[in-house]
Amino acid sequence: MMRSSEDIYTLLEEVKDPEIPVLSLVDLGVITNVSVENNQVNIEMTPTFVGCPALDMMKQDIKDVLAKNGMNHVSISVSFKEPWTSDKISEKGRKALKQFGLAPPPVGKNLFSDIDVLEHAACPRCGGSNTSLKNPFGPTLCRSIHYCEDCREAFEQFKPL
Amino acid sequence: MNDLAIKELLYKMADDQLILGHRNSEWTGFGPLLEEDIAFSSMAQDKVGQSYALYTILHSLGEQEPDTVAFTRNAEQFHNSIFTELPNGEYDFSLIRHFLYDTAEIMRFDMLTESSFQPLAELAVKVRAELRYHTLHANTWVKQLGSATEESVARLQKSLEHALPYALGMFEESPYEKELIETGVFAGEKKLQEKWLVKISAIINETRLQLPDLSTLQPVSGGRIGKHSEHLQPLLNEMSEVFRIDPTAEW
Numbered sequence: 001m002m003r004s005s006e007d008i009y010t011l012l013e014e015v016k017d018p019e020i021p022v023l024s025l026v027d028l029g030v031i032t033n034v035s036v037e038n039n040q041v042n043i044e045m046t047p048t049f050v051g052c053p054a055l056d057m058m059k060q061d062i063k064d065v066l067a068k069n070g071m072n073h074v075s076i077s078v079s080f081k082e083p084w085t086s087d088k089i090s091e092k093g094r095k096a097l098k099q100f101g102l103a104p105p106p107v108g109k110n111l112f113s114d115i116d117v118l119e120h121a122a123c124p125r126c127g128g129s130n131t132s133l134k135n136p137f138g139p140t141l142c143r144s145i146h147y148c149e150d151c152r153e154a155f156e157q158f159k160p161l
Numbered sequence: 162m163n164d165l166a167i168k169e170l171l172y173k174m175a176d177d178q179l180i181l182g183h184r185n186s187e188w189t190g191f192g193p194l195l196e197e198d199i200a201f202s203s204m205a206q207d208k209v210g211q212s213y214a215l216y217t218i219l220h221s222l223g224e225q226e227p228d229t230v231a232f233t234r235n236a237e238q239f240h241n242s243i244f245t246e247l248p249n250g251e252y253d254f255s256l257i258r259h260f261l262y263d264t265a266e267i268m269r270f271d272m273l274t275e276s277s278f279q280p281l282a283e284l285a286v287k288v289r290a291e292l293r294y295h296t297l298h299a300n301t302w303v304k305q306l307g308s309a310t311e312e313s314v315a316r317l318q319k320s321l322e323h324a325l326p327y328a329l330g331m332f333e334e335s336p337y338e339k340e341l342i343e344t345g346v347f348a349g350e351k352k353l354q355e356k357w358l359v360k361i362s363a364i365i366n367e368t369r370l371q372l373p374d375l376s377t378l379q380p381v382s383g384g385r386i387g388k389h390s391e392h393l394q395p396l397l398n399e400m401s402e403v404f405r406i407d408p409t410a411e412w
């Protein structure tokens with residue numbers, strides 16, 4: 001049976017970020033291209049962070065899901081031609097992050113000219129911005145640690161990049 | 162364009178990131194605060210990952226596999242600056258090195274986003290964005306501890322004076338400097354050092370630290386041509402231990 005690239009994108013919805021099991025790779029925005037020629041599926045992807053240790057696992061998970069659906073000729077290439085930024089996370093992905101308890105990254109380009117976006121991340125619990133940055137480095141490369149003055153609790157944010 | 166010139170540039174950048182990444186990882190479990198432990202471990206992971214991406218570009222230019230390149234060379238085959246291989250010392254030295262090194266590194270990648278060598282220009286956009294977290298971290302702590310107590314200021318000042326001659330060694334020129342500049346691959350070490358000095362001066366001016374007159378200092382160079390201190394080979398032995406026992410090990 002011939003599969004279109006749209007079919008493949010739909011199947012890839014099943015493949016989740018190993019570190020955030022509610023977020024698919026498609027919603028995370030790391031799949032940059034899918035093409036199908038005869039039986040051959042070519043997928044291009046780009047890592048969230050260059051040193052992301054989950055990348056190999058993601059590649060294997062993609063191959064497993066496609067194999068389960070009868071596609072055994074799959075090649076996956078990694079490139080930085082279209083580098084990942086946190087703006088590539090879909091609206092659906094941002095909602096999933098929030099439900100998972102992680103503050104989604106602020107949207108927009110001027111992230112570091114305006115340090116406030118890091119200092120006052122929106123708390124995923126109360127939505128308020130009476131928060132402070134505790135550590136730009138968290139338990140995984142893509143998370144930072146914040147503290148909400150209103151809830152009096154720490155929370156993590158998916159880092160803007 | 163001369164491949165040798167590009168390779169020399171890639172090797173020194175990749176080796177810097179790998180060696181300092183390894184030094185950063187030595188803070189795991191020993192940081193003065195849990196937060197700092199996490200920060201240095203994360204930066205280690207970033208740096209080693211970035212070195213891997215640079216070795217991958219080298220591989221596409223005909224060099225050996227990234228793991229082979231990282232784990233089987235001897236000290237004299239490494240092109241990292243001596244600055245990156247120095248032991249961590251006390252936290253104040255590690256912090257000052259992190260500040261001086263990462264400020265240079267983010268400026269280097271910033272310049273390389275304009276490189277005529279496309280694979281490097283693409284990677285540079287990505288790495289520059291990641292390194293912003295490293296310089297943010299370094300600047301925050303230098304500003305805080307550089308204006309805190311008598312002791313913290315004195316310690317940082319001493320480390321700064323000790324570190325600067327080594328830091329100047331980061332800008333040791335390549336034998337291909339002229340060619341890299343003329344072909345638009347990289348605008349050169351001199352230019353980088355000028356930009357770096359502006360940045361570090363701006364941060365230091367916000368503290369009680371004093372920047373010595375750099376023209377009076379003798380740069381500690383040699384790392385770019387494989388002349389290293391006695392500290393590099395033991396680091397390499399430790400880093401490559403697993404690989405040498407079993408090159409096919411997965412971890």
Ligand SMILES: [Zn+2]
Binds near residue numbers: 123124148149150151
């Ligand atoms: Zn809150």
